[in-house]
Amino acid sequence: MSDAKVAVITAGGGGMGAAVARELHQCGYEVALMSRSEAAEELALELGGLGVRGSVTDAQALEALVSQTLDRYGRIDAVVNHTAHPPKGELLDI
Template sequence: MGSERVAVVTAAGRGIGEACARRLTEDGYTPVLFSKSGAAVDVAEDLGGVGFEGSVTDPADLEALVDAAVERYGRVDAVVNNTGHPPTGDLLDIGDDEWHDALDLVLLNVVRTARLVTPVMREQGGGSLVNISTFSAFEPSADFPVSSILRAALGSFTKLYADRHAADGIRMNAVLPGYADSYEVDDETRAQIPMGRPAATEEIADAVAYLASPNASYVTGQNIRVDGGLTRSV
């Protein structure tokens, strides 16, 4: 196994994923980045890592990503499972194909990546996975029905995986962002946020970097809200 720390970040070509890649690089990780658009290749080149084009919904692409990281660097210390947004619409108007596609996008991508990196992390003595979820995972929103439902399932997977692999020194947590400045936020939505503004993507990345780091060595199986006070439950 190599000695440098390596971080794999998906959907890293822009927004939260790019911010996470940049923050982890500042912390000393070598970035291995991935995006459907191919923009992650440019980000990785800028950061001194390596980038790939592919889809988190394609098991073969995920396997090629992890294989490339291991072949090039010999290890994977951190994984940030970030994705795009599943479809929206009225609850019963969303078609079966959209539900199945979203399952691949926001849940099975994490399951598949975990299958790939867990043996690597176990062999090297540990690692950390951070899943980018949503504020509505535990307070379902009719505006984001597919995301709310499937990311609630992601929270359960996060906890079960964390318990199963804690003794291996492998941690898994989830970050639940509210609205971020990588997308347009209208005045009505802004008024719902107690802090009165969307998050900067760098603020989400700071939480991810903490969970990936040794500073969070006793934190696992948690769903951390970074939403400016948007959700109401305690």
């Protein structure tokens, strides 16, 4: 395993999420990306990172992202929760 810091980025397949992933990669981070499309997997391949298909609205997909990231890198140093989904629940409960 590398000593590089590891960032997990949701909605990391395109737009701002992909830009953040590229910037963090340029700064020496390993990146683990999640997207509902195959875009995260494609960008992860380009950056030498991990790509997982899934949505932040799916608890099992999030667990898989964390588990696969820890299996591959042994750590998570940063999380960029870049998603357009509002949290579910009552405002005062969130």
